[in-house]
Amino acid sequence: MAAASKTTGEGWSSRRAFVLAAIGSAVGLGNMWRFPAEAGANGGGAFVMFYLLCVLLIGLPVLLSEVVIGRHGQSNAPESVRRVAEESGKSTGWALLADIGVLGAFMVLSFYCVVGGWVLYYIGVFLGDIFTTGIVGGAFQGRDPAEVEALLPALFGNGALMLGLHVAFLAITFFFVARGVSGGIEWVATWLMPAFFILFVAITFYGAFTGGFDEAVSYLFTVDFSALTGPVMLAAVGQAFFSLSLGVAGMMTYGAYVGRDVNLAGTSGIIAAADSAVALLAGLCIFPIVFAAGLEANAGPGLMFQSLPRAFQDIPFGSVIGLLFFVMVFFAALTSSISLLEAPTAWFKDRFRMPRPIATGIVAGGAMVLGGFAAWFFGQPVPVVSGIALFDGQDVFSVLDTATSRILMPIGAIMTSLFVGWVASRRLIDSENGLSGGLHHTWLFLVRWACPLALVVILIVGIFPSIV
Ligand code: PHE
Numbered sequence: 001m002a003a004a005s006k007t008t009g010e011g012w013s014s015r016r017a018f019v020l021a022a023i024g025s026a027v028g029l030g031n032m033w034r035f036p037a038e039a040g041a042n043g044g045g046a047f048v049m050f051y052l053l054c055v056l057l058i059g060l061p062v063l064l065s066e067v068v069i070g071r072h073g074q075s076n077a078p079e080s081v082r083r084v085a086e087e088s089g090k091s092t093g094w095a096l097l098a099d100i101g102v103l104g105a106f107m108v109l110s111f112y113c114v115v116g117g118w119v120l121y122y123i124g125v126f127l128g129d130i131f132t133t134g135i136v137g138g139a140f141q142g143r144d145p146a147e148v149e150a151l152l153p154a155l156f157g158n159g160a161l162m163l164g165l166h167v168a169f170l171a172i173t174f175f176f177v178a179r180g181v182s183g184g185i186e187w188v189a190t191w192l193m194p195a196f197f198i199l200f201v202a203i204t205f206y207g208a209f210t211g212g213f214d215e216a217v218s219y220l221f222t223v224d225f226s227a228l229t230g231p232v233m234l235a236a237v238g239q240a241f242f243s244l245s246l247g248v249a250g251m252m253t254y255g256a257y258v259g260r261d262v263n264l265a266g267t268s269g270i271i272a273a274a275d276s277a278v279a280l281l282a283g284l285c286i287f288p289i290v291f292a293a294g295l296e297a298n299a300g301p302g303l304m305f306q307s308l309p310r311a312f313q314d315i316p317f318g319s320v321i322g323l324l325f326f327v328m329v330f331f332a333a334l335t336s337s338i339s340l341l342e343a344p345t346a347w348f349k350d351r352f353r354m355p356r357p358i359a360t361g362i363v364a365g366g367a368m369v370l371g372g373f374a375a376w377f378f379g380q381p382v383p384v385v386s387g388i389a390l391f392d393g394q395d396v397f398s399v400l401d402t403a404t405s406r407i408l409m410p411i412g413a414i415m416t417s418l419f420v421g422w423v424a425s426r427r428l429i430d431s432e433n434g435l436s437g438g439l440h441h442t443w444l445f446l447v448r449w450a451c452p453l454a455l456v457v458i459l460i461v462g463i464f465p466s467i468v
Pocket residue numbers: 025026027028029030031108242243244245246248250336337339340
């Protein structure tokens with residue numbers, strides 16, 4: 001079943017390819033790095049439960065809305081929205097929602113590849129360790145734990161290395177996107193996602209025998225309702241959105257390459273379920289190893305890059321497990337960065353009628369510069385935003401993160417749900433979404449009321465955090 005899109009002539013070769021690519025987009029650093037760090041920083045169980053609720057009630061309905069628009073429009077995201085609006089007899093100005101998304105994708109791509117660079121760095125570190133101390137015993141033998149934890153700050157302090165790693169990760173992403181949907185993006189997804197899952201299950205299994213497993217389970221699944229504060233809820237919603245790749249036109253773009261015979265509701269359910277399962281398992285993979293080494297759960301962003309390498313010191317075959325772990329994270333991150341590069345690329349390619357490799361090169365070049373600033377000036381506050389409360393004291397990296405997760409992603413998602421719920425023709429949407437009966441009514445209620453209202457609250461609180 002070839003599903004070539006009307007405009008682009010490109011498409012997934014099968015439903016399986018779409019499912020793998022979309023899961024590849026969703027599963028990434030958000031699951032492996034951000035989720036355990038956020039869960040740890042926000043008290044564990046209460047955060048996890050609320051996160052799952054957000055995935056089900058807000059994330060999934062918006063995800064379905066995005067792929068519905070994409071498949072109907074069969075084009076790059078803004079053009080797809082324009083077509084749906086036109087066929088519904090409504091203003092094509094709604095395309096703005098996807099313009100915002102495309103911009104958001106470009107900004108997320110820029111800082112995402114910086115973190116991708118750190119993953120490459122740790123692959124190098126563990127490889128080097130295997131060559132110097134062998135595979136038996138723990139990683140970094142003979143080195144002080146403090147020395148291992150100091151690797152990350154040392155990396156952060158080295159602007160040239162940060163820049164080089166960022167460019168390397170971006171170049172790998174570019175290579176596959178430039179080759180096209182079925183030739184590049186699909187190829188990576190169909191090979192790397194299964195490889196990711198095998199490594200992931202193996203390491204989680206290993207973690208289960210390290211002694212910290214019971215502690216990890218009770219940490220992640222014991223819900224203390226008093227811990228469910230405003231900031232915890234906000235963090236959970238933001239995490240659900242980031243993890244499902246929503247609000248940045250990515251899923252809309254992938255939806256345009258899907259064949260007519262695919263049931264979008266069922267497929268979206270599979271994508272959301274797989275993404276959440278990986279996030280939970282990432283917790284069950286990382287926390288046992290961290291707990292077994294007697295380390296704390298609330299290390300935040302340093303959890304994966306600092307605590308975990310330190311924990312690998314204490315476990316048998318630590319350097320091999322460490323290497324495999326970071327290779328696995330690399331696979332997950334690459335399939336996500338590919339989707340981030342694809343959304344602006346598809347738009348550029350159609351808008352300016354240029355060959356794919358050139359469009360890919362222009363977008364990647366822009367991300368190289370913007371992300372280059374984020375990498376080079378990591379940790380150094382940006383003077384121009386110092387008066388703005390939301391960004392005060394932040395470096396380029398954090399400004400990009402905050403601007404996208406707190407502003408652009410929620411706005412994109414609010415507009416998407418309003419557009420699908422109220423503006424687009426009911427007949428058109430109903431013929432695409434693959435839902436019927438009670439489920440259809442529930443979805444409609446969620447996109448019409450629950451999602452926009454919840455998201456507006458999130459947007460306001462996100463911009464004025466002092467309210468909660
Ligand atoms: N969902 C990806 C992750 O969890 C990140 C991402 C966000 C990818 C937005 C595409 C669009 O790592």
